[in-house]
Structure formats: structure tokens, C-alpha cells
Amino acid sequence: MTEPKLPYRFFDVRVLRTERIGTALIRVTLGGDGLGDLVTDGRDQRFKLFLPQPGQDAPLLPEPLDEGWYARWRAQDPAERAVMRTYTFRTLHRLPDGTTELDVDFVQHGDTAHSGPASLWSRTARPGDRAAILAPVVENNGGADYQPPAGTDWTLITADESALPAVAGILAWLPPGMPAHVWIEVPHQDDIQPLPTAADARVTWLIRDKDTPITDAVRTATLPKGTPYAWIAGEAGTVRTLRRHLVNDRGIDRKAITFTGYWRRGKTEEQLLDELA
Structure with a gap:
């Protein structure tokens, strides 16, 4: 065979x-x-x-x-x-x-x-x-996790510098006019980069240790009406906090949230693999 x-x-x-x-x-x-x-x-x-x-x-x-x-x-x-x-x-x-x-x-x-x-x-x-x-x-x-279901009215995206390439790819892929609320936390002002998109994207850049933490920025934001789809990536602890907020406080269906811990504070990838072995 x-x-x-x-x-x-x-x-x-x-x-x-x-x-x-x-x-x-x-x-x-x-x-x-x-x-x-x-x-x-x-x-x-x-x-x-x-x-x-x-x-x-x-x-x-x-x-x-x-x-x-x-x-x-x-x-x-x-x-x-x-x-x-x-x-x-x-x-x-x-x-x-x-x-x-x-x-x-x-x-x-x-x-x-x-x-x-x-x-x-x-x-x-x-x-x-x-x-x-x-x-x-x-x-x-099967290598792309951003999968908004049919009926999505707008998308919420959060990321840190580790997920910047993914955010760039997502924004470039979004259809014209799709409302997108995006928060990106980076260490330095010069880490901010152009993110071309045809979507109706509202991108908020946050400088770590200077601006409001990304968790607080999302927690206090006014979000659109309609059916959302959320994509959250970055440090695992921050991702968990944001997902919990969106589900428990915002009432977003947990099935409409894709979340990925790209890294974990204090852990190497080898240590994470050993934990899964």
C-alpha cells in the first residue's frame, strides 16, 4: 500500500x-x-x-x-x-x-x-x-490556527513580539473591511513595524514597562457589538489571563477563541518538551 x-x-x-x-x-x-x-x-x-x-x-x-x-x-x-x-x-x-x-x-x-x-x-x-x-x-x-468561523462579525487579536509575524500574516489575509481590534505589546518603540491590511483594523501598540499592560488595555477596551472571533498569542501566562477575561468577563464563546502560548516565562522550549514527554 x-x-x-x-x-x-x-x-x-x-x-x-x-x-x-x-x-x-x-x-x-x-x-x-x-x-x-x-x-x-x-x-x-x-x-x-x-x-x-x-x-x-x-x-x-x-x-x-x-x-x-x-x-x-x-x-x-x-x-x-x-x-x-x-x-x-x-x-x-x-x-x-x-x-x-x-x-x-x-x-x-x-x-x-x-x-x-x-x-x-x-x-x-x-x-x-x-x-x-x-x-x-x-x-x-493544518499549519494555520487562525480560523474564524462563518458568521464572524469582527476579530480581536492580541500578541507580543514573538507573535508579530503571525499578526502580520493574519492582517494581510483578512478580507477588506473586516473590523479588527488588535493589541500588540513590544519591548521598544523601534520594534513597531508597518502591518499592511485591507481590513478595518484598529491597531494599538504598547511599549512594555512604559504603557498600560496588554491585559489591562484589553480589559478596559470598548469592544464592538456582534459575533467576535479572538486570536491570542504570546507569553503563556498572559495568554491564559486574557482568555479567562474574554470568556468570564466578556462572555465570548470559548469555542470562538484560539489561544497559543508561544513561550513561557522562565522556561526554554527543551524544558517545555520534557514536560510533555
Whole structure:
């Protein structure tokens, strides 16, 4: 029997260039053979990024790619297996010469001594450095969580800098005129960036430790009438607080809220994976 085709595959990629786009953000542009096969459903389309360990030229991938790839990755020697992180497509560029480039934005933490491996890699990456991604190659690939149901009158979005690429993708995807109330909390003024959209979007930027905390800003906001759909992403504790407020205080149907903790204060991704093991 023929194995079912998976909606994603591994791609070998190389760094083309890097750009500091804010105090807390570095954009790494990736290229590679076959990237023209990448498919994005827009919105918060995610993929897996694999980085080499120190001393490795390229990441050690858990091949062959089948339904058991994740278990094989977990079983590899932690000192040798690739560092794996989940990221969101920022921009997929289809260039006139037929090549494809992928922009990925990396958050930079103020305490560089405790930066994670992906943050460190983005700061030290040079053109030609190798990595790999596990990314979608078909539409409707299950990698986008922003799914407003039929009958949605308006959307509420909250995020921090870790979810900025997802918010950019969602706003670019929203239909013309769709009312959207958006709150984004970032560490610094220069982390604010343009977010083009055809939606009727009211975007409020909040500077951390200077402006009103995002939880208080949403709690005191006047929201539209009609049927909402909410998408909440960022630090897990903040996400839980906001979801609780929307359900308990605003009366929003919990089924109309998509929430994702992109990170948890005081925890690395490896520690979170160990908790799930």
C-alpha cells in the first residue's frame, strides 16, 4: 500500500542575509533549492526550523521523513540532534528569476547571557550558514490556527513580539473591511513595524514597562457589538489571563477563541518538551 503523502517536507536552506529590524527583532532571509515548492495558507502559517549544534556544518535531521520523524528526533543524542524551534512565515518572496526567499523574524532578549540557541544563531548567522526547515508543500496543511468561523462579525487579536509575524500574516489575509481590534505589546518603540491590511483594523501598540499592560488595555477596551472571533498569542501566562477575561468577563464563546502560548516565562522550549514527554 502506498504511504499517504505528508503535507510537509524537509528543505535544506542557507542564510542569504540578516537585518536588524528593531531592538528586539532580527530578520533572517533564507534561500535554497526547492523552496519554490513551499506553500503557505497565510495567516499564522507555522513551520519547524532545525539548526546545527556547535561544531556541526549542518543540522542532523531525523530522516527519513514519515509519521515517526518526531519520535526519531527525540531519540537522538541531545548533544548531536538538531535544535528544533517552531516559527511563523513572515514573508515568502517569489522572485522574478524563479527563486524563492523566506523571511523569518527572531526575537532578541535583552539578557543575551540567557538567550536561547535560535536567538543566538540569528545574531551570529552569516551568509552561507546552513539550516533546515520542515515546511508545508500543500494547501490546507493544518499549519494555520487562525480560523474564524462563518458568521464572524469582527476579530480581536492580541500578541507580543514573538507573535508579530503571525499578526502580520493574519492582517494581510483578512478580507477588506473586516473590523479588527488588535493589541500588540513590544519591548521598544523601534520594534513597531508597518502591518499592511485591507481590513478595518484598529491597531494599538504598547511599549512594555512604559504603557498600560496588554491585559489591562484589553480589559478596559470598548469592544464592538456582534459575533467576535479572538486570536491570542504570546507569553503563556498572559495568554491564559486574557482568555479567562474574554470568556468570564466578556462572555465570548470559548469555542470562538484560539489561544497559543508561544513561550513561557522562565522556561526554554527543551524544558517545555520534557514536560510533555
